[in-house]
Amino acid sequence: MAAPMSPAFAYTVVYVEDVAKSVAFYAQAFGYSVRRLDESHKWAELESGATTIAFTPAHQRETDDLTGAVQKPSGIQTNPVQICFDYPDVDAAYRRAVENGAVPVRAPEEKNWGQKVGYVRDIDGIVVRMGSYVAMDRVRA
Numbered sequence: 001m002a003a004p005m006s007p008a009f010a011y012t013v014v015y016v017e018d019v020a021k022s023v024a025f026y027a028q029a030f031g032y033s034v035r036r037l038d039e040s041h042k043w044a045e046l047e048s049g050a051t052t053i054a055f056t057p058a059h060q061r062e063t064d065d066l067t068g069a070v071q072k073p074s075g076i077q078t079n080p081v082q083i084c085f086d087y088p089d090v091d092a093a094y095r096r097a098v099e100n101g102a103v104p105v106r107a108p109e110e111k112n113w114g115q116k117v118g119y120v121r122d123i124d125g126i127v128v129r130m131g132s133y134v135a136m137d138r139v140r141a
Contacts, residue, residue, distance in 0.1 A: 009051050014083070015058040016124045019044050022055050025123050029100035030085055030130075031093070053083070083122075084129040093130050094118040102128065 016022040020037060023044035027034050032046040032053070044055045087093040090108045097120050098104050105127065108118030116132040 011052045011054050012081075012083070013054045013056055014081075014124075014126065016055050017058060019055045019057060022122070022124060025101060026053070026055075029097040029102050029120075029122070030128070031096065082127045082129055084131065086131050086133050088133065090116045090118055090130055090132045094120070097128070097130065 014022070018041075020041045023034050023037055023046065026032050026046055032048060035045040035047040035052075037044040042057055046053045085093070094104075094108050102120035102122060105119035105121055108116050108130070110116050113134065115134045118130050120128050120130070122128055
């Protein structure tokens with residue numbers, strides 16, 4: 001029997017048009033600090049805890065040659081990924097995001113599972129979900 005694996009979720013890589021512009025937007029709109037922006041502007045990371053949020057160009061020779069160009073599946077109207085952030089004050093986070101260029105999708109509202117959730121689009125059209133922390137007793141109920 002194979003030894004059990006204990007993988008750690010390390011990165012979410014977001015494909016964008018302009019890495020420097022996108023990482024600056026996330027810092028301003030969502031309150032993150034930029035951990036790294038390489039000199040070529042082909043890679044950037046946010047200081048986001050145990051899992052890194054990274055940005056890279058949607059089209060670059062290194063990955064296009066290996067895996068093909070980044071594409072949305074046909075028939076999909078939105079990006080096939082959603083980025084989710086939790087905040088202690090979702091209303092304030094939503095206002096900050098919109099004031100810094102995020103496009104409002106839905107203002108924060110209380111959900112029946114005990115979380116307050118709002119949605120915006122970033123400058124690349126990616127949906128960003130902003131939610132409150134969920135009390136574990138509500139999740140188990």
